[in-house]
Amino acid sequence: MKEVLRTCCACRTKHKKNDLHRISKQNEKIVIDEKKQFGGKATYVCKNFDCITMLLNKKILNKVFKYNFNSEVYKKIGEELIETKHN
Numbered sequence: 001m002k003e004v005l006r007t008c009c010a011c012r013t014k015h016k017k018n019d020l021h022r023i024s025k026q027n028e029k030i031v032i033d034e035k036k037q038f039g040g041k042a043t044y045v046c047k048n049f050d051c052i053t054m055l056l057n058k059k060i061l062n063k064v065f066k067y068n069f070n071s072e073v074y075k076k077i078g079e080e081l082i083e084t085k086h087n
């Protein structure tokens with residue numbers, strides 16, 4: 001069976017989709033969209049602390065989605081990503 005690979009927007013390496021969080025932009029917000037419930041542009045980040053931290057510190061999502069998300073958006077997504085990691 002062919003594995004679907006996606007690139008992590010933080011470390012830029014390819015991984016299996018299941019090893020990545022799917023993140024989607026909804027208007028001025030960012031949502032974690034593991035089940036692909038939301039349409040629109042999406043990106044992926046590894047399910048590890050380093051990549052999530054890099055994503056937050058460098059505000060990588062601003063570049064990916066060409067949008068200036070505020071710190072609250074990053075704070076919220078950071079908390080959610082770090083929380084889901086332990087599920």
Ligand SMILES: [Zn+2]
Nearest residue numbers: 008011046051
């Ligand atoms: Zn990564």
